Amino acid sequence: MSSIVSLPDQTTARIPKRNYLTNENGILSWLLTGDHKRIAMLYLISITFFFFIGGALAGLIRLELLTPQSDLMATDTYNKVFSMHGIIMIFLFLVPSVPATLGNFLIPIMVGAKDLAFPKINLLSWYLYLAGGSLTLWAMINGGVDTGWTFTTPLSTHYVNTNVVTTGLAIFVAGFSSIFTGLNFIVTIHRMRAPGMTWFKLPLFVWSHYAASILMVLGTPVLAIAIVLVLLERTIGIGVFDPTKGGDPILFQHLFWFYSHPAVYIMILPGMGVISEVISTFSRKRVFGYSAVAFSSVAIAVFGFFVWEHHMFIMGVSNYSTLVFSLLTMLVAVPSSIKIFNWAFTLYKGSITFETPMLYAFGFMGLFTIGGLTGVFLGASGTDIHLTETYFIVAHFHFVMVGGMLMAFLAGIHFWWPKMTGRMYPEKISQLAAVVTFIGFNFTFFPQFLLGMLGMPRRYAAYPPEFQVLNVFSTAGATILGVGYLLPMIYLVWSLKYGKIAGANPWQATGLEWQIQSPPLTENFVEIPVVTQDAYDYEWLERQKEHEVTQVG
Amino acid sequence: MDHISPVIWQFLVKWLTNFAVIPPEASKVAPQVDALLLFMTLVSLVGLTLVILLVVTFSILYRRERNPVATQIEGSTLLEATWTIIPLGLFLVMFVWGSVLYFRIYTPPPNAMQVYVVGKQWMWKAEHPGGQHEINSLHVPVNQPVDLTLISQDVFHSFSMPAFRVKREAIPGRYTTVWFEATQEGTYHLFCSQYCGTAHSAMIGQIVVMSQDDYKKWLASSTSGVSLAQNGERLFASLSCTACHNGTPGARGPSLAGVYGSTLTLTNGQKVTVDDEYLRQAILNPSAHITQGYAPIMPTYEGQVSEEGLFSLVEYIKNLDTNYRIQQTTTTTELAPAATAAAPAGSNGKVSHE
Numbered sequence: 001m002s003s004i005v006s007l008p009d010q011t012t013a014r015i016p017k018r019n020y021l022t023n024e025n026g027i028l029s030w031l032l033t034g035d036h037k038r039i040a041m042l043y044l045i046s047i048t049f050f051f052f053i054g055g056a057l058a059g060l061i062r063l064e065l066l067t068p069q070s071d072l073m074a075t076d077t078y079n080k081v082f083s084m085h086g087i088i089m090i091f092l093f094l095v096p097s098v099p100a101t102l103g104n105f106l107i108p109i110m111v112g113a114k115d116l117a118f119p120k121i122n123l124l125s126w127y128l129y130l131a132g133g134s135l136t137l138w139a140m141i142n143g144g145v146d147t148g149w150t151f152t153t154p155l156s157t158h159y160v161n162t163n164v165v166t167t168g169l170a171i172f173v174a175g176f177s178s179i180f181t182g183l184n185f186i187v188t189i190h191r192m193r194a195p196g197m198t199w200f201k202l203p204l205f206v207w208s209h210y211a212a213s214i215l216m217v218l219g220t221p222v223l224a225i226a227i228v229l230v231l232l233e234r235t236i237g238i239g240v241f242d243p244t245k246g247g248d249p250i251l252f253q254h255l256f257w258f259y260s261h262p263a264v265y266i267m268i269l270p271g272m273g274v275i276s277e278v279i280s281t282f283s284r285k286r287v288f289g290y291s292a293v294a295f296s297s298v299a300i301a302v303f304g305f306f307v308w309e310h311h312m313f314i315m316g317v318s319n320y321s322t323l324v325f326s327l328l329t330m331l332v333a334v335p336s337s338i339k340i341f342n343w344a345f346t347l348y349k350g351s352i353t354f355e356t357p358m359l360y361a362f363g364f365m366g367l368f369t370i371g372g373l374t375g376v377f378l379g380a381s382g383t384d385i386h387l388t389e390t391y392f393i394v395a396h397f398h399f400v401m402v403g404g405m406l407m408a409f410l411a412g413i414h415f416w417w418p419k420m421t422g423r424m425y426p427e428k429i430s431q432l433a434a435v436v437t438f439i440g441f442n443f444t445f446f447p448q449f450l451l452g453m454l455g456m457p458r459r460y461a462a463y464p465p466e467f468q469v470l471n472v473f474s475t476a477g478a479t480i481l482g483v484g485y486l487l488p489m490i491y492l493v494w495s496l497k498y499g500k501i502a503g504a505n506p507w508q509a510t511g512l513e514w515q516i517q518s519p520p521l522t523e524n525f526v527e528i529p530v531v532t533q534d535a536y537d538y539e540w541l542e543r544q545k546e547h548e549v550t551q552v553g
Numbered sequence: 554m555d556h557i558s559p560v561i562w563q564f565l566v567k568w569l570t571n572f573a574v575i576p577p578e579a580s581k582v583a584p585q586v587d588a589l590l591l592f593m594t595l596v597s598l599v600g601l602t603l604v605i606l607l608v609v610t611f612s613i614l615y616r617r618e619r620n621p622v623a624t625q626i627e628g629s630t631l632l633e634a635t636w637t638i639i640p641l642g643l644f645l646v647m648f649v650w651g652s653v654l655y656f657r658i659y660t661p662p663p664n665a666m667q668v669y670v671v672g673k674q675w676m677w678k679a680e681h682p683g684g685q686h687e688i689n690s691l692h693v694p695v696n697q698p699v700d701l702t703l704i705s706q707d708v709f710h711s712f713s714m715p716a717f718r719v720k721r722e723a724i725p726g727r728y729t730t731v732w733f734e735a736t737q738e739g740t741y742h743l744f745c746s747q748y749c750g751t752a753h754s755a756m757i758g759q760i761v762v763m764s765q766d767d768y769k770k771w772l773a774s775s776t777s778g779v780s781l782a783q784n785g786e787r788l789f790a791s792l793s794c795t796a797c798h799n800g801t802p803g804a805r806g807p808s809l810a811g812v813y814g815s816t817l818t819l820t821n822g823q824k825v826t827v828d829d830e831y832l833r834q835a836i837l838n839p840s841a842h843i844t845q846g847y848a849p850i851m852p853t854y855e856g857q858v859s860e861e862g863l864f865s866l867v868e869y870i871k872n873l874d875t876n877y878r879i880q881q882t883t884t885t886t887e888l889a890p891a892a893t894a895a896a897p898a899g900s901n902g903k904v905s906h907e
Binding site: 079323453539 | 564573574576586589593596597600605617618621625627628637644645647648650652653655656658659707708715727745753754838856
């Protein structure tokens, strides 16, 4: 297999002495930094920490479900475990994963700026995230919460005795970190593009983050409202959702899903941005139909706001409103399918190599296609009645969120790791990790589609014995998946010290971030670049290289 | 092979012999839902195969060894249009097909038999009009549409019957309905599928589909002796509803005989059709449901009647076509207050509203 990786001569290569990591020393220089790259690294460490906590909880869930009885833990414990798994994975891992780490690190560099528009707000966003995360951990240690991540009233307001208030506050606070990140991106992308960097020269990574940022800024406040109302209802009984006081519990569903459906696009859109960069780089080709992919991100963001009621088809809403929301749900599926085909055709007449990020991207395409298509099963109202609230739902959103988003996150981490740290990870073992993850993932979650078809409800600590075989398959797969996630953790840390020196542009990629040293300077660019080339302009890159050679020669 | 691990062997044999991808098709709508599911699965498989085929073929044809230099292509409007319009068309077919099913599943036929179901932490309680009560099970006759009216007494629950491909949430504070027509005798799973707290996974039961004859026998052997409407009549009297809703000239409340299904004009001019949900709301929150021409004097019964009691009242009012017995009751009460117990037919004098 040939490879495009071109590393500098390892005998003479050095990590540049002056870079954002060495610029200042001491713990305070990190905790008080305004540098978007350092904040991205802080975020990366924190979300990895929470990912492994959420992952351990997932492991407990799968262990409990190995047998039909509720025997590993009491049902109350199981309920807490799956609630905390959902809360941690969604609010503390998936929502910030790509935007707060890769987005934070790369967006200013990609648009040719020295930092984000509001560096201090960026740092504040990390502290809010940390506050939210600590509150969640505190709630967990202090007895946990068993409402599920959806906080359904009146269960959350009147019927459970767990730490709903603490967890609610945690999510409220963490929500603001997401709003601030989105706000920072929007302003940066609008106001701080380098000279010549027009909207249609932006990498698609920036477009997809722009779309996700709009969702963060407009959607998250609604979640905050819903959470505050739940907390007020629980503490002082204001009665907005309480039918005995004239309130309506369905109102909570509307408010909650008005954020939480767009939230899945907040999670997946940045991942789609990563996939565009990776597929283009490893097929040496401009993304097929650049503007179609860019506008489909925006279309997802716009339509994404008008489909929330498809979470409520069986809750006794009007049949006619179901008609409208089912139709809109079908429309929002189209831009995603456009993207998949555009990525596939980016490969056409390319010059393809199969480095680790590309393997993860292929994994994304397969798993996201399955996740997206099974979403249509649920968007069609007649079949949603049978499939909703079963393991089909669980399988569907894990295909999108884990098979899609987590694959994209890992693709992105591997792709930009040399840029962030200046070092390469070991290629063979990382390719193995990508393959193991893919196999483990399918083994874990595909049986759950069958369980859902058979009608096994989600969130069950005990289940009828006839569902055991498929559950055993799923648990077996989860152990493989666990190995797949531990491997990168080990070799990436290893590479920090022992990895090969990457040089500025190991992948021969076209983005502005690859034209500067690795790891970058604190100010990113020695002088602000003037952009004349399009995004993914590989011919321009060739000319640049020739130019350098002639100059040196 | 079984010398490797008897346990795993047993396991696989058992699984392969009982392997199923769909639950039994035990209702009229089940094959129709399955047809759409099959269509969607086929479309998905074709779509997935197409994507995999494209990726694999291009990966082989255009790998770096074979194609060292990429050819830059901007895109193609024709191709873009193709993969916009074809998926859109397919999704729209699924939308229409799915919506037709949705309306069918949630629109009960007029000849449906009514059963009332209350969900509570953590059990299902079914109330049959004939006075049969059951917990965590539901007996229904085969080939007979059954219309369930659901409500929750506490948190959200969901009445899920996978073998019928039908489920509906039971919500506090409002009625929801769902209907099905079982086509195969047998015992099927009943799940609560909306997470409802500690014993959510224990809130399961069974749907027993019986032949018409067996069902009649079951009805006769399981009745509590007092039908739902009779229980409602007793409640109606004991809550003193008869004082105003008695149909006499000059009564302070409107007559309720034949009110079910009629259209009322409220004091605010709004026109409403009287159904189960309206009756429930009018009992619990009367001031917002005052019929034109009457004074807003009815007190609320919020917290005084259980959901089962409300079902009884609704069933009673639904079947009320004359005020004769109400007037009998009030007259008897006026003449001989001690004789109230004798008034409602079939009553044993005890007022039951749990």
